[in-house]
Amino acid sequence: MQRSLRATVLLLIGGLALTACGSGSTDKPAAGGKVTITVTGQPPKTQSVERKLFDQDVAEFEASHPDIHIEPHEGFMDPKTFSAKLAGGQLEDVYYVYFTDPATIIARRQAADITDQVKDLPVLKQLQQPLIDIFKDRNGRIYGLPTANYSMGLLYNRALFTKAGLDPDQPPATWDEVRADAKKIAALGGDTVGFADLSKNNQGGWHLVTWTYAMGSQVARQDGDKWVADFNNDKVKGALRLLHDMRWTDNTMGAKQLLEATDVQQMMGSGKLGMYLAAPDNVPVLVKQFNGRYEDYGVAAMPGGQGTLLGGEGYMVNPKASPDKIKAGLAWIQWKYLNPDRIETRIKQYLAEQQPIGLPAIPTPDIWTGDVKAKQNALKAQYANVPAKNFQSYLDGNGTLRGNLEPPNAQQIYAVLDGVMQAVLTNKDANVDQLLTDAEGKVNSALAQVK
Known part of the structure; x- marks a missing residue:
């Protein structure tokens, strides 16, 4: 969904000879x-x-x-x-x-x-x-x-973890732990939110795809020469019901919904949010744009040990x-x-x-x-000017997770799945089964356009 921070690793090839293959162009050197x-x-x-x-x-x-x-x-x-x-x-x-x-x-x-x-x-x-x-x-x-x-991993507020009596060096590794930790953080009171998620401008669909991979499911699969939707299953229903329960039963996600990335970044930067799903490149944004501190943040691998969005x-x-x-x-x-x-x-x-x-x-x-x-x-350890240990669980955990790419025709799929996330987070009586069935038909239409 979002471009990762620009790569800056380089390869010196010196005098390596690169023999060129043919092409249709006959351009001449300048x-x-x-x-x-x-x-x-x-x-x-x-x-x-x-x-x-x-x-x-x-x-x-x-x-x-x-x-x-x-x-x-x-x-x-x-x-x-x-x-x-x-x-x-x-x-x-x-x-x-x-x-x-x-x-x-x-x-x-x-x-x-x-x-x-x-x-x-x-x-x-x-x-x-x-x-x-x-x-x-x-x-x-x-x-x-x-x-x-x-x-993608779990970005969390180490300062709030400490304040809530949680160990910031032991971030949640399962979704049950995420839910339990969110309760303790929200219990701090005021306008503190335990966990937040995105649900508009295609970012909700992007995150639902992340949840799908985290639960060990797929969004789409190839069936011969065509793609078909593959997310209308118990694993994805479990993710949506978890979000529903955190939102409506636990009240750990706050009343304000229809959030996008800048909203949760602002919440995290102001010290009012405990956790959200993100890649590590969010951390400099929190510091540079929202007045956060590097020592206050950590990133853990995607909970559940199944998979993540790559x-x-x-x-x-x-x-x-x-x-x-x-x-x-x-x-x-x-x-x-x-x-x-x-x-x-x-x-x-x-x-x-x-x-x-x-x-x-x-x-x-x-x-x-x-x-x-x-x-x-x-070299990173030698020159580190931020607490690298805060991100070690992310590096350790990613070694065992299955990385999954975004689905084909991703933006159209995200637009469809936005509606699913919005319904679950804004309607206490949302019917998860019906939402996924309706979304499946629309996603199949989007996948039918993939050539």
């Missing part, structure tokens, strides 16, 4: 022997630190790769305009994608096959294999590279790019986003800008395995 490539991913000027570091990277890359000129473009992925940009020759040579997009892009042949160029990269073996698989077709050919990922991003190459542009584009992706040798450099850059070190995925993404992962963790 004057002076330079190849110019357009790339997405430049942060907007409103994100001053991220923009500054991105532009510094462009300058450094060009200095070390004098035969390549980078023309950065602001922005990331807009599925509504993607195909039109490609058809009109306006799509960048190197473009950003959410994890939900590669399968469709590959099926439509809207990305270059880069298998032969990257198959021998040693670092490929250090990336998490499920993330690489997102960019493969059914024959195992590779069309892109992952550069960042996140998974998201992330990567980069693919325009299928119309010339061999020289493909080679240059891959050099940029690997140098900028997948460089173990520059992990420490990136951490020091963030320290110099007074940015947090010690949070999961910030400023370097958790996409690695093996030696690179160990190196990254050690």
